[in-house]
Amino acid sequence: MNRTHARITASVYSSHVPAIGAALDLGKSGNEYWAPLFKGYDRSRQWMKENRPDVIFLVYNDHATAFDLNFIPTFAIGCAAEFQPADEGWGARPVPKVVGHPELASHIAQSVIQQDFDLTIVNKMDVDHGLTVPLSLMCGQPDAWPCPVIPFAVNVVQYPVPSGQRCFQLGQAIRRAIESYDQPLNVQIWGTGGMSHQLQGPRAGLINSEFDNAFLDQLISDPAAQARVPHIDYVREAGSEGIELVMWLIARGAMADVAGGPAPRLVHRFYHVPASNTAVGHMILEEQ
Template sequence: MARITASVYTSHVPAIGAALDLGKTQEPYWQPLFAGYEFSKRWMKENRPDVVFLVYNDHATAFSLDIIPTFAIGTAASYEPADEGWGPRPVPRVVGHPELAAHIAQSVIQDDFDLTIVNRMDVDHGLTVPLSLMCGQPDAWPCPVIPFAVNVVQYPVPSGRRCFHLGRAIRKAIESYDDDLKVQIWGTGGMSHQLQGPRAGLINAEWDKRFLDRLIEDPAGLADVPHIDYVREAGSEGIELVMWLIARGAMSDRAPRLRHRFYHVPASNTAVGHLILENT
């Protein structure tokens, strides 16, 4: 059967993608951030999965404010990098895994989670920046990717608890797939940041680091944190962190093995957090 071997958590700041694409990774501002992912790139090469299930949020490229699915799973054979207003990123197209994606959709919907099935879409920095951070700048991404988009842009957004339990349903779905596949599940977005209003530029390092602690040690308790706490403590865009709970919920109920932890401020106007957890 297929199995989840590890989970990866990372911010997906668009300016990180621009720094990579424009060759700025060794500039004094950016070098400390990219140094925090050197271990991760080595780990990825040594632990290459057969499939990555990547949880992210679309930034009004695949979905406009006309249609906003709460949870959307990509079932296509491939996905092009999106043009977000300044041209597509110069990164490889994303190859999908339609068979596993369709199986997960079938299983999760039968477990009473309503998913939107997407057979064609472009993918923006929310998905491509994490791939670049973990895989560098290859001619092709090292494995197929199943995009899983979560609405954390327009309220109402899903609760942390619903995201955590969705992760468990995704684990069940993957483990019921017949092929012997190694799957990684990635949760992206965050950490604390606010892009508008009087608190624009807010970063709460203490709250962020406590979130990382609890994500490792007490994910079920962390899932009970209400939306207002994210907004008050981590800023209006800090709500993206509920997506990390999908990845954590998909992990084994046993305590995970922490392989890497990194936190850095600033990257653009955002705090960057990163974890790699392996199933034991």
């Protein structure tokens, strides 16, 4: 490993249910309903303190705050110096602003676009619960987030959405981009969203624990096979919003074993239902 260049040291996967953020912000994390969920992240918060990265590359989806139906980028990278928490209709969350890393973000954009992935470069946007809830789950309620964060927004809201295979290949391109950056940065890549849930229609409230746990198994053991699963299978088995799981494939595609290196070490795996009528999944994979 070239220690003069940036490297990915771990990938983190987590749901980003908005009610989780509300429970934390309103002091309800210890009540009977929410306590089991937050307890499942206790080990992760300790791991985060012990393995603080220099930068987090955080893959998430915007929920019609930074983007709306007038403008829908498939993949958008935040290159700004900072990003404010978004007002999603009930005021912005009382969380710190997100400090970006414009130099690394711009380098990744340059490299990934030259690898034939079309990214939208965003120099100003607010970030919603898709990004801030995973940070809260992993970092608690600090006065400032522990490191800069590069937001990477994926359209999984308005069809057509990118395939799992495309996301997996994009993760590989992002790894190559990060490893070509000539500063010795410790980078974590996070994939967020999911797991099984549907917010509307006759199947509203759908939770498919069997599918969710099979997805986690396959994501660990055979991510290339998981990448070949067509999007309609996610919708059928995990609900209309279950398609968010393709974002986890971006993070998984960025791990060393996909490029022929050693398999990552599973640090922690957690699954819980329900959390506001959805399933919550979480996992940490550490590079060997």
